[in-house]
Amino acid sequence: MSVSLSLTVNDEAVNAQVDARTLLVDFIRNNLALTGTHVGCDTGQCGACTVLVDGNAVKACTILAVQANGSKITTIEGLAKNGELHPMQAAFKDCHGLQCGFCTPGMVLSAIDLVQRHPDADEATIRAELEGNLCRCTGYQNIVKAIAQGAAAMRG
Amino acid sequence: MGNSELNTVGQSVRRKEDYRFLTGCGQYTDDVNPPHHTHAYFLRSPHAHANIRRIDTAKAKAAPGVVAVYTGADLTGVNGLPCGWLITGTDGQPMKEPPHPVLAQGKVRYVGDGFAMVIAETPAQAKDAAELIDVDYDAVPAVVNPVEALKAGAPQIHDGAPGNKCYTWALGDKAAVDAAFAKAAHVTQLDIVNNRLIPNAIEPRAAVASYSRADDGYTLYVTSQNPHVERLLMTAFVLGLPETKVRVIAPDVGGGFGSKIYLYPEETAMVWASKRVNRPIKWTAERSESFLADAHGRDHVTHAELALDPDGKFLAMRVHTTAAMGAYLSTFASCIPTILYATLLAGQYTTPAIYCEVTAAFTNTAPVDAYRGAGRPEATYVVERLVHAAASEMGIAQDEIRRRNFIREFPYQTPVALLYDTGGYDACLDEAMRIADVQGFAARKAEAAKRGKLRGLGYAAYIEACGLAPSNIAGTLGARAGLYEVGQVRVNPTGGVTVFTGSHSHGQGHETTFSQVVASRLGIPIENVEIVHGDTGRIPFGMGTYGSRSLAVGGTAIIKALDKVVAKGKKIAAHLLEAAEADIEFKDGKFTVAGTDRSKAFGEVALAAYVPHNYPLDKLEPGLDETAFYDPTNFTFPAGTHICEVEIDPDTGKVAIVNFSACDDFGNIINPMIVEGQVHGGVVQGIGQALLEQCVYDQESGQLLTGSYMDYALPRADDVPSFKVTTKVTPCTHNPLGAKGCGEAGAIGAPAALMNAVHDALSAAGVTYLDMPATPHRVWSALQAAKH
Numbered sequence: 001m002s003v004s005l006s007l008t009v010n011d012e013a014v015n016a017q018v019d020a021r022t023l024l025v026d027f028i029r030n031n032l033a034l035t036g037t038h039v040g041c042d043t044g045q046c047g048a049c050t051v052l053v054d055g056n057a058v059k060a061c062t063i064l065a066v067q068a069n070g071s072k073i074t075t076i077e078g079l080a081k082n083g084e085l086h087p088m089q090a091a092f093k094d095c096h097g098l099q100c101g102f103c104t105p106g107m108v109l110s111a112i113d114l115v116q117r118h119p120d121a122d123e124a125t126i127r128a129e130l131e132g133n134l135c136r137c138t139g140y141q142n143i144v145k146a147i148a149q150g151a152a153a154m155r156g
Numbered sequence: 157m158g159n160s161e162l163n164t165v166g167q168s169v170r171r172k173e174d175y176r177f178l179t180g181c182g183q184y185t186d187d188v189n190p191p192h193h194t195h196a197y198f199l200r201s202p203h204a205h206a207n208i209r210r211i212d213t214a215k216a217k218a219a220p221g222v223v224a225v226y227t228g229a230d231l232t233g234v235n236g237l238p239c240g241w242l243i244t245g246t247d248g249q250p251m252k253e254p255p256h257p258v259l260a261q262g263k264v265r266y267v268g269d270g271f272a273m274v275i276a277e278t279p280a281q282a283k284d285a286a287e288l289i290d291v292d293y294d295a296v297p298a299v300v301n302p303v304e305a306l307k308a309g310a311p312q313i314h315d316g317a318p319g320n321k322c323y324t325w326a327l328g329d330k331a332a333v334d335a336a337f338a339k340a341a342h343v344t345q346l347d348i349v350n351n352r353l354i355p356n357a358i359e360p361r362a363a364v365a366s367y368s369r370a371d372d373g374y375t376l377y378v379t380s381q382n383p384h385v386e387r388l389l390m391t392a393f394v395l396g397l398p399e400t401k402v403r404v405i406a407p408d409v410g411g412g413f414g415s416k417i418y419l420y421p422e423e424t425a426m427v428w429a430s431k432r433v434n435r436p437i438k439w440t441a442e443r444s445e446s447f448l449a450d451a452h453g454r455d456h457v458t459h460a461e462l463a464l465d466p467d468g469k470f471l472a473m474r475v476h477t478t479a480a481m482g483a484y485l486s487t488f489a490s491c492i493p494t495i496l497y498a499t500l501l502a503g504q505y506t507t508p509a510i511y512c513e514v515t516a517a518f519t520n521t522a523p524v525d526a527y528r529g530a531g532r533p534e535a536t537y538v539v540e541r542l543v544h545a546a547a548s549e550m551g552i553a554q555d556e557i558r559r560r561n562f563i564r565e566f567p568y569q570t571p572v573a574l575l576y577d578t579g580g581y582d583a584c585l586d587e588a589m590r591i592a593d594v595q596g597f598a599a600r601k602a603e604a605a606k607r608g609k610l611r612g613l614g615y616a617a618y619i620e621a622c623g624l625a626p627s628n629i630a631g632t633l634g635a636r637a638g639l640y641e642v643g644q645v646r647v648n649p650t651g652g653v654t655v656f657t658g659s660h661s662h663g664q665g666h667e668t669t670f671s672q673v674v675a676s677r678l679g680i681p682i683e684n685v686e687i688v689h690g691d692t693g694r695i696p697f698g699m700g701t702y703g704s705r706s707l708a709v710g711g712t713a714i715i716k717a718l719d720k721v722v723a724k725g726k727k728i729a730a731h732l733l734e735a736a737e738a739d740i741e742f743k744d745g746k747f748t749v750a751g752t753d754r755s756k757a758f759g760e761v762a763l764a765a766y767v768p769h770n771y772p773l774d775k776l777e778p779g780l781d782e783t784a785f786y787d788p789t790n791f792t793f794p795a796g797t798h799i800c801e802v803e804i805d806p807d808t809g810k811v812a813i814v815n816f817s818a819c820d821d822f823g824n825i826i827n828p829m830i831v832e833g834q835v836h837g838g839v840v841q842g843i844g845q846a847l848l849e850q851c852v853y854d855q856e857s858g859q860l861l862t863g864s865y866m867d868y869a870l871p872r873a874d875d876v877p878s879f880k881v882t883t884k885v886t887p888c889t890h891n892p893l894g895a896k897g898c899g900e901a902g903a904i905g906a907p908a909a910l911m912n913a914v915h916d917a918l919s920a921a922g923v924t925y926l927d928m929p930a931t932p933h934r935v936w937s938a939l940q941a942a943k944h
Contacts, residue, residue: 021280029187033189034180035180035183035184035186035187036179036180036181036182037180038184038186038358038359038410039186039360039440040358040359040360040410040443041443041864041865042442042443043443043444043864043865043866045443045864045865045866046358046443046865048358075180076178076179076180077179077180077181079179080178080179085175085178085179089178089179092174092178093170093171093174093175093178094170096168096170096171096829096830096832096833098174098177098178099411099663099664099665099833099837100177100357100358100359100408100409100410100411100662100663101173101174101176101177101178101182101408101410101663102182102184102357102358102359102410102411103358103410104177104178105180108178123878124874126873127873127874128873128874130872130873130874131872131873131874133873134358134865134870134872135358135873136356136357136358136411136413136837136841136870137358137411137663137833137837138833138836138837139833139836139837139838139839139840139841139871139876139879139902140836140840140871140872140873140876141836141876141878141879142832142833142836143873144873144878
C-alpha cells in the first residue's frame with residue numbers, strides 16, 4: 001500500500017509516495033539519498049540512525065516514514081550551514097570524538113538533543129544520556145569530552 | 157624530519173577525514189547504489205549441525221521480484237575458501253583443512269551457516285522469497301565447546317578432521333621446562349577460560365558486486381581491511397578469475413577490529429552471481445547476521461603453570477591451551493592461537509624456559525579468527541593472571557614481583573622465538589603507578605571498606621608483537637601470504653602529493669597521520685597531501701591493516717618511497733642549480749646547494765620533472781612518482797603497564813571501575829591525539845571482555861543465545877569511566893619512524909588488569925578464582941560460595 005508524505009527535511013519541503021511499511025531511516029537513505037544516516041543494528045539499539053524529528057532525537061529505524069508526516073526533520077547533512085560546522089560537529093572534530101565515523105551522525109544528533117535538555121550536563125549525565133548510542137571505536141571518552149565542549153559552545 | 161612549522165610530527169593535528177564523517181558525506185559500502193542493482197539475501201541454517209536432505213527453491217524462484225536463487229549445487233567450478241596460514245602439528249603433519257564451501261552443501265555446521273542466496277529487486281522481496289525455500293533438515297547432535305569437541309564420542313563435524321582436531325602444535329623446550337618445574341620452590345597453577353567475543357564493528361559487513369560485459373570485469377565494494385588480499389584469495393583460490401578482471405574497493409569502512417580482514421562467503425558468492433544475473437548485487441548484513449556469521453574472537457580453554465624460585469624469580473612456564481576454530485577455518489584462524497599467542501608468553505619477563513602446547517578444535521559455531529589483539533590478549537591474560545596469583549600466594553607485592561623479573565637488556569631473545577629489540581618496562585610501570593596513585597590505594601581501600609565495599613588494584617604489564625614479519629621467516633612458519641607493505645608517492649606537476657598506501661583506515665585516521673609524515677618529510681603543507689587507500693584499481697598490491705601494523709610497516713613503506721622521491725629530486729635540483737648532486741641538501745621543502753643560499757623549492761623541482769625542458773633527459777627519466785615495498789626485519793614490540801582499580805558491591809556483585817591508568821610505549825608517536833583515541837577504544841574493548849561481553853551458545857542445541865545487543869553486552873558510555881593514559885618512548889630500532897603500533901594495546905592490557913583488580917578485591921572475601929566476564933551474577937555467586 002502506497003501512502004503520500006509531506007514533510008520538511010533539512011529545511012526543504014519533501015513530498016513523496018512510499019510503501020506504507022517504509023521505515024523513516026530507509027526513506028531518508030533510499031528515497032532522499034541522504035546516506036549520512038546509518039543503520040548499525042536494525043533493532044533500535046545502536047543509535048546510528050538517530051535524526052531530529054521536530055527537534056527531538058529519534059531513532060529513524062524505530063518509526064515508519066508515514067509517522068513523520070508533517071514533521072520537520074534534521075539529518076546530519078542539515079547541521080552545517082554554508083560549509084561551517086555546527087558547534088557540536090566542531091567539538092567532535094576538536095576532541096577527536098570520532099574514529100570510523102559510522103556512529104558519528106547519530107552521536108552528534110543525540111548530543112544536540114541531550115544539550116537541549118541538559119545545557120549544563122556533567123560527565124555522569126552525558127554518559128547516562130548516551131545509553132542509546134553505541135560506539136565501538138572511541139571508548140566514549142572523547143565523545144563525552146566533545147559533548148561537554150559542544151554544549152559550552154552552544155550556550156555561547 | 158625538517159624543523160619548519162610544516163613539521164607536525166608529534167602534534168595532535170585534527171583529522172582531515174573528520175569533515176566528511178561529521179557532515180554525512182562519508183561513503184560506506186551500503187551507501188553505494190549502482191543503477192539497476194538487485195539485493196541479495198542469504199538463507200542460513202537454523203540448526204547447529206544438520207544434514208540437508210533436500211532443498212526445493214521452486215517457490216522462491218517464482219516469488220515476486222525474484223531474479224535468481226542459488227544453492228551450493230549451482231556453484232560449479234567454485235572452490236572453497238582458503239586458510240592463509242598452514243600450521244604443522246607436533247606429529248609433523250599439516251593441520252586438517254576441511255572444505256569451507258561458499259554455500260554449504262549437504263551439511264550445515266553452525267547456526268548461521270549460509271546455504272542459499274536469493275537475489276531480488278528489493279531486500280524485502282529477497283527475504284520473503286527465502287522463506288519459501290523448502291529445506292528438509294536432518295538435525296544431528298552438535299558440540300560448541302572446544303574441550304567437549306575433542307572428547308571421544310563427540311559429534312563429528314568434518315569427515316576430514318577425525319576427533320574434530322585441526323592440529324596439536326607446540327613451541328618451546330619441554331624438557332627444560334619440566335626440569336625447572338621439578339626444582340621449583342613454588343608453582344602457581346590456573347585454569348583459564350578466555351571468553352568468546354563477537355567483534356561488533358558498528359558498520360555491519362556489506363558488499364556490492366557488479367559485472368561489466370564491456371571488459372568481462374567485476375567491481376566489488378566491500379567492507380574490508382585489506383582489499384588486495386581479498387581479491388587475491390577470491391580470484392586465485394576460489395573463483396578462478398584473473399586478478400586483472402576484479403577490482404576490489406573498500407571505501408569508508410565503519411570499524412573492523414579484525415572481523416573485516418577475512419574473505420567471507422557472501423561477497424564471494426555475489427561476485428560469482430553478478431555475471432550470471434548481469435546486474436549489480438547488494439547485500440548488507442542485518443545485525444543478527446553479524447552476530448551469527450562474522451568471525452568471532454578468543455574462545456580458549458587453558459591450563460597454565462608458573463614455576464618460581466624462593467625469591468619470586470620465574471623459572472619456567474608451562475601452558476596447555478585448547479582453542480576453538482569454529483565450524484570452518486577462517487582466513488587466518490590457525491595462526492592466532494599459535495604464532496600470535498605462544499610466542500608472547502614471555503611477556504616482559506626473563507622467564508628462561510617456556511613450553512606451550514595448543515590443540516585447535518572444530519566446533520559447531522561461527523568461525524573464530526583474529527579480533528583486536530588476536531592471540532596477544534590471550535597470552536597477556538595467561539601471563540599476568542599467573543603473575544598476579546603467584547605474587548598473592550608468595551606474599552610479594554604486585555609491582556615488586558614484576559620488577560624482579562623484568563627484561564632490562566636489549567636486544568633480548570625470548571625462549572619462545574621472539575627477539576625484542578627495545579623496551580623500558582620499569583619506566584612504564586613507575587609512571588602507571590604514579591598516575592594511578594598507588595600510594596593512596598590503602599587509604600581508599602579502607603575508606604571503601606567502611607562503606608561495605610571491596611576495593612582492588614590490578615596490574616597488567618603487557619607486551620605485544622606488531623607488524624608481523626619478516627615475510628621469509630613467516631613463510632617458513634606457514635604463512636601463505638607476504639607481510640610487507642607498499643607505499644607509492646606520486647608528486648603532481650604543481651607540487652601536490654598523492655600517496656597510495658596498501659594500509660587501510662577504518663577509523664585509525666591514516667589520512668591525517670600519513671599526511672603528517674609526508675608533509676613533514678617534504679616540507680609542504682598537510683593540505684597538499686592526499687592519502688589514497690582501499691582500492692585495488694588505484695594502489696599497488698598491499699597487505700592492508702591488521703595487527704597494529706599500519707604506521708610501522710605501511711608508514712615505513714611511504715618513508716622509503718619518499719626517500720626515493722628526495723633522491724631523484726636532488727638529481728633534478730643539481731641539474732637546475734648547476735651543482736654536483738652530492739652537494740645538494742634537502743630540508744624544509746628546499747633543495748639547496750650546501751653552504752650557499754642557492755636553492756630550488758620542492759614545487760619547482762616537481763614542475764621540472766613533469767615539464768622537462770631544462771632537464772637531464774639523457775640521464776634521468778621525467779616524472780616524480782616513486783614506489784617502495786617494505787618488508788620489516790622484525791616485529792615491533794609495544795609494551796606498557798595498565799593499572800585498574802575497582803570497587804565491588806558485595807550485595808549486588810557489581811564491579812565499578814573507579815580508576816584505569818595506562819602507560820604505554822608505542823615508540824615514536826606522530827599524532828598523540830589519535831594514539832590516545834586508539835588506547836581509549838582498545839581499553840574499552842578490553843573492559844568489555846572482562847566485565848560485560850560473552851558470546852554464549854546453548855551447549856545442547858548450539859543456538860546462539862547472545863544474538864542481539866539486548867543479550868550481548870557491548871560497553872555503553874555509562875559502563876566505563878574516563879581513563880588516564882600516557883606514554884613513554886623507546887623508539888623501535890629497526891624502522892625509520894621508530895614506531896611500534898598502538899591499535900591493540902588497550903584490548904591486550906585491560907582484561908588482565910581489570911580481572912587482577914577483581915581478584916584483589918575479592919581475595920579478602922575468600923574468592924580465589926573467577927573467569928571473565930565478571931558480571932554481577934558471577935561475582936555475587938562467587939562471594940556466596942566463598943561464605944559456605
